[in-house]
Amino acid sequence: MPLEGPARIVQTLTARGFNADREAVTLLAAQPDPAAALEQVLEDVPDETLVISAESVRQIVETTDTQTGDSTSLTATDDRVNQSDRKPRSARTQDSSNPVSDDRESHDPSISTPDVDRTGTDDRDHGADEPAGFERSGDVDERDVRIRGDMTGESTGTGAYRDFVSIFRDRLDRLQSKLSGRVNHRPASSIEGMPGGSDVAMIGLVNDVRSTASGHWLVELEDTTGTFPFLVMKDREYVDLVDELLRDEVIAMEGTLADDSGIAFVDSMYFPDVPRTREASTADRHVEAALISDVHVGSEEFMADAWNRFADWLHGEDAQHVEYLCIAGDMVEGVGVYPNQDEELDIVDIYEQYEAFNEFLKRVPGDLDIVMIPGNHDAVRLAEPQPGFDEHLRSIMSAHDPQIVSNPSTVELEGVSILMYHGVSLDEVIAELPAEKASYDEPHKAMYQLLKKRHVAPQFGGHTRLAPEERDYLVIDDVPDIFHTGHVHKLGFGKYHDVLAINSGCWQSQTDFQKSVNIDPDAGYAPIVDLQTLDVTVQKFS
Structure with a gap:
């Protein structure tokens, strides 16, 4: 059996019904004769084993080396073994595709139907019949997860009242930071004290959205100091954005205070959004x-x-x-x-x-x-x-x-x-x-x-x-x-x-x-x- 690195080791193990630790695969691939080492491990591993560990590989191969007089070291020299946030495995070569038209919308990219057997349940040993010498493309050292x-x-939540307060404060703080550069916002308590006709802006959680008898929309925003209502007029060009609002999302609104300062007429609305x-x-x-x-x-x-x-x-x-x-x-x-x-x-x-x-x-x-x-x-x-x-x-x-x-x-x-x-x-x-x-x-x-x-x-x-x-x-x-x-x-x-x-x-x-x-x-x-x-x-x- 030709053995080209970790890919073939993993495929052979899978075909034989085993899983293996990454370090075990690395140790096997590092042997002078990986194919022989793999066969020895498969022969000696206990029948009830499901996952072949690195320690099992060491014990089996070192025992074999002692019996044959071979002093091969089993110390893994590949520094990838100990990298907790990388999991490099194996690779392939070549590129091929078989695009086939389909009756559903593909949104520009193609929908392809692979040229594979479509008859019935396939009970073959999957992974055991790839082309000889087949490997994934690229360099395994470039794998990075x-x-x-x-x-x-x-998780720290207990369901207590303070947990609910905490999560909404955290949401507002983090999304407010994405909106604060667009508007010169003030807290709800400050807006309430401003004179009629003032230009105002606020960032808050959507506390309520409701229509008025005249067909306008009233959006109530809430921050850590209180709530304040903003009126979106039905004839403004951005009124369709009201249809997109969900309760508890964070938005920013700019507008002008009514004469009695009890409400603000909206001039613009902003979402945290993805920068264009x-x-x-x-x-x-x-x-x-x-x-x-x-x-x-x-x-x-x-x-x-x-x-x-x-x-x-x-x-x-x-x-x-x-x-x-x-x-x-x-x-x-x-x-x-x-x-x-x-x-x-x-x-x-x-x-x-x-x-x-x-x-x-x-x-x-x-x-x-x-x-x-x-x-x-x-x-x-x-x-x-x-x-x-x-x-x-x-x-x-x-x-x-x-x-x-x-x-x-x-x-x-x-x-x-x-x-x-x-x-x-x-x-x-x-x-x-x-x-x-x-x-x-x-x-x-x-x-x-x-x-x-x-x-x-x-x-x-x-x-x-x-x-x-x-x-x-x-x-x-x-x-x-x-x-x-x-x-x-x-x-x-x-x-x-x-x-x-x-x-x-x-x-x-x-x-x-x-x-x-x-x-x-x-x-x-x-x-x-x-x-x-x-x-x-x-x-x-x-």
Whole structure:
């Protein structure tokens, strides 16, 4: 068996039913004869072993060296082993694609259908039949994965009153800083004491929005000193912005005080927004990331065949530049998420669902860097932000050693920042805003609204469950290069002020529950992003 570095080691281990620590793979690759060392480890490792550790490799190979008189050192010299925020694995060469026309709108980039077998369930050993000498492109030393905003283990909320006060103060402080350069704002208590006819400006949380008998709009803003009403006249050019407002988001308003100083007539309105002058960061080489979500293993409608075709494609030369896989929540179908869900389950035990998901995860190449966040169907708290999975579930989902972080989190891949958020608040945005500004058919437009508000779930107390914390982890402090969501099971992507927004569809065909609420899912699609250009190609596997 030819063995070209860590990629072939991982692929061989996967084909034999094993996972391995990164350091174990590095140690094997460092041996004078990696193929022989790997075969020795596979021969000597106990049958019940699931994950081959570095210590197991040391013990087995050192024992063999002692018996044969070989004094080969097993001390890892690769400094990548100890870098906590890098996970370099292997690489490939060559570029190939097979674009095929599709009957759905592709939003400019092409939707491709891979040339793979589409008949039935494929039970081959995935990962064992790549072309000889096949490797991923690029230099593994250039792999770079960094996580920002992971709040796993950082939750301090108790549900006490002070937690609610704290989260809104933090939200206002951080988003106010993004608006203060645009307006000369004053606190509500100061505005109340100003004479009629004065020019005023205020930054605050939207406390209420209501229409008047004359068809105008009254927007009440709140800051730490109190509240103040602003009247948006129905004949002003910016009145349509009122349709975009959600309670609890932070905005700025400028206007003129009425003669009695009891209200201000609005002249302009500002959102924290993404600066129009912003330029996205890109990778220094041709490297790609697959962005998917909503796998829903355990559902009767989970599309196992489509997933297997996706895994096969990732093992082929058409995917030679794909080195990263980002999964934005709902690995499994879960239990008790919606009424009568048990009637649509193929696997009724939640832990068995995760075990099955792990088996499907094993089918993708082991030389990918994988990052996962939870979703509302997963076995974590429903209230956002959602911490990453507990240690027991992490131990179950151990295939290929994924990085598991909170929802939301920002993952930086070779300098390209990807804000990963499962997307439950998209339901609320779509329900509250006009159809031309947010809809299920174009979910990326609802994502534009969250970028504009610089918050992934601004409305508190609605359908989206939000947890009070000392810090608002849902604020979009730093503008991402890519915004990746799921949840709504619809495919859509586009750019907003140079931010690539992608909702990645799902891997579950339509359930009876979805039929009852008129959801027609886009299932079996995998958006592939070129991190050097931020171009998108959608691969179709259904």
